[in-house]
Amino acid sequence: xxxxxxxxxxxxxxxxxxxxxxxxxxxxxxxxxxxxxxxxxxxxxxxxxxxxxxxxxxxxxxxxxxxxxxxxxxxxxxxxxxxxxxxxxxxxxxxxxxxxxxxxxxxxxxxxxxxxxxxxxxxxxxxxxxxxxxxxxxxxxxxxxxxxxxxxxxxxxxxxxxxxxxxxxxxxxxxxxxxxxxxxxxxxxxxxxxxxxxxxxxxxxxxxxxxxxx
Numbered sequence: 337x338x339x340x341x342x343x344x345x346x347x348x349x350x351x352x353x354x355x356x357x358x359x360x361x362x363x364x365x366x367x368x369x370x371x372x373x374x375x376x377x378x379x380x381x382x383x384x385x386x387x388x389x390x391x392x393x394x395x396x397x398x399x400x401x402x403x404x405x406x407x408x409x410x411x412x413x414x415x416x417x418x419x420x421x422x423x424x425x426x427x428x429x430x431x432x433x434x435x436x437x438x439x440x441x442x443x444x445x446x447x448x449x450x451x452x453x454x455x456x457x458x459x460x461x462x463x464x465x466x467x468x469x470x471x472x473x474x475x476x477x478x479x480x481x482x483x484x485x486x487x488x489x490x491x492x493x494x495x496x497x498x499x500x501x502x503x504x505x506x507x508x509x510x511x512x513x514x515x516x517x518x519x520x521x522x523x524x525x526x527x528x529x530x531x532x533x534x535x536x537x538x539x540x541x542x543x544x545x546x547x548x549x550x
Contacts, residue, residue, distance in 0.1 A: 337380075337430045338545050344377040349394045356393040361386050380430050383477040388426040431478050431545035438473040438508075438515055440539055445469075446519070467523050471498060473508055473515035476543035483518040484542075487526060488535040495520035 337343070347354050357376060358366040369376050380386060389402040390413065402413065402424040413424045441449040446469045472495065474480050484492035498506045498517035506517035522537075540550040 337428060337432075338547065339432055341380045341382070341430050341432060342377055343380065343388075343426075343428060344375070346375045347371060347392060348374060349392070352395040354392055355395060355397070358391040360389045360391070363387075366391055380428065383430050383432055385478065386426075386428045386430070388428060389424075390426070429478055429545060431476075431543065431547055433477075434547050434549040435474055435476040435480060435541040435543045436513075436515070437475075437539065437541050437549060438510060440537075441471040443469040443471065446521070467521055467527070470495070470520045470522065470537065470539070472518050472520075472539055472541070473510070474518065474541045475510070475513045475515040476541075476547075479544040480516060480518075481542045481544045481546075483520075484540045485520040485522070486538045486540075487522065487530050490526070490530065492538070492540055493520065 347357050354371060354374070357369045357371050359369055359378065360366050361380070369378050391399060391401045393399050413426060439451045441451045443449045444466065449471055470485055472483055474483060483495040485495055486492040495518040498519040500506050507514045508517075509515070538550060540548055542548045
């Protein structure tokens with residue numbers, strides 16, 4: 337679900353009306369869903385990935401649960417195309433927000449980093465003609481697909497995951513969330529091909545649902 341937290345559907349029973357419809361998110365307690373004329377809508381809590389199970393009580397007080405071991409005791413879950421879910425579970429990814437990005441950092445050697453370029457004369461002088469590195473920490477509840485960098489109106493190029501000495505992607509915690517690091521090297525050829533004067537360094541972050549922030 338991109339830009340929405342709402343699921344919707346309909347529920348029917350070949351023996352008559354439905355008394356109650358409930359669902360469980362990621363193994364949590366059952367919650368009742370309001371059904372109007374056989375149709376329902378339900379808002380999920382927040383961005384993230386959910387596994388949903390449904391439980392139905394018919395007019396005879398018989399309860400049908402999605403994960404019941406007995407086939408005749410399970411409700412049948414179907415998509416809008418009419419196909420049945422093989423395991424009677426609904427898998428949903430909710431993405432309503434763009435990825436988050438920390439303040440970018442810069443380095444001449446890929447080791448010593450700074451985010452304060454205005455007060456770093458050494459970096460400003462050398463980066464004018466030498467290659468330099470950009471480091472960006474990013475986060476999204478559903479995961480990051482890619483980070484890209486461009487200079488001015490130039491093309492975007494993919495940044496690579498920045499690894500620690502153990503081979504794991506570098507992280508830092510911001511606001512209780514683990515931001516992961518990406519690195520890109522701006523080459524001397526790119527700098528030489530850039531028009532003289534002030535240019536904007538653009539960083540574009542895309543999450544796994546396709547939502548981007550630049």
